[in-house]
Amino acid sequence: MEPKWLEWAKQMQAISQAGLEYSRDVYDIERFQQLRELSVEIMEQYTDVETEQIRGLFANETGYATPKVDVRGVVFRDERILLIREKIDGAWALPGGWADIGLSPKEIVVKEIAEESGYEARAVRLLGILDKKFHQHPPSPWHIYKLFILCEITGGEAATDTTETMDVGFFAEDALPPLSVDRNTEQQIQMLFEHLRNPHLPVFCD
Structure with missing residues (x-):
């Protein structure tokens, strides 16, 4: 589970973002601008990221705040x-990245595989949807859903x-290289191998 300070900072950011979008008074x-600044100060206090970078990446979006989608x-x-x-x-890491506006999840994953690995691929089916906060990832300023296709x-x-990317390879379950844990964890890779061994397993979902 993610730390409480991160949960609070993200909630404050989401509330202030929605308030700035819809308020007219x-x-x-x-007040919502002040709340957003407090969320930035919390992120600055507990991370090594500079204030301006936090403000640009974490507190610079407009409209109603929704989770980001990472497709793998x-x-x-x-x-x-x-x-x-x-x-x-x-x-x-598994090839993938942020979902792009205008593309379906299948289109995104095919594009990412080609760009990052060189392989042409066909998307077959969804294996799982995970909420990043429930898994052993480093703290993230965004609420992220991860799709595995x-x-x-x-x-x-x-x-x-x-x-x-700088290299591409195929790895056995018992011989995984050092993983980019911000993108995928060993437990998640193991879940995917379970689906390889048993294709009839249902889609896993948090």
């Missing part, structure tokens, strides 16, 4: 799972150096 707007592609070959090595931290390779070849 100047005094209410001022799950590809197996010879009982091994496809992982890409992230340039941002040098660790390994099973895919099949249809062509292409491994691209070992792309804009975002």
Whole structure:
């Protein structure tokens, strides 16, 4: 479970964001601006991120606050799972990223697999939807839903150096490399292997 301070900061940010979107009274707007600043101060106090970066990434959105969606592609070959090595931290993750406006989850995951691994793929079915706050990820300023979509390779070849990734590989469940835990955990990878062994399992959902 995420720490209480993070839960409070995200709730304050969401309330202030909605208030700034829908309020018309100047005094209410001022109060919601103050509440947003308090959420920024909490994030600054408990993280190493600079204030301006927090304000830009965490407290700069408009409209009603909703969860962000992270879409991950799950590809197996010879009982091994496809992982890409992230340039941002040098660790390994399922190919994927933020959901893009205008694209369906299947379209997003196919695009991300191609861009990050070099493989062409076909999306098959949804395996799971997880709420990041219930899993062993580092604290995040956003409320994030993670979608895991099973895919099949249809062509292409491994691209070992792309804009975002520096290596591509297939790994057995008992020989996983160091994982980028901000993106996926060992427990989540194990859940995916369970679906490989038993394709009739229902979609897992938090």
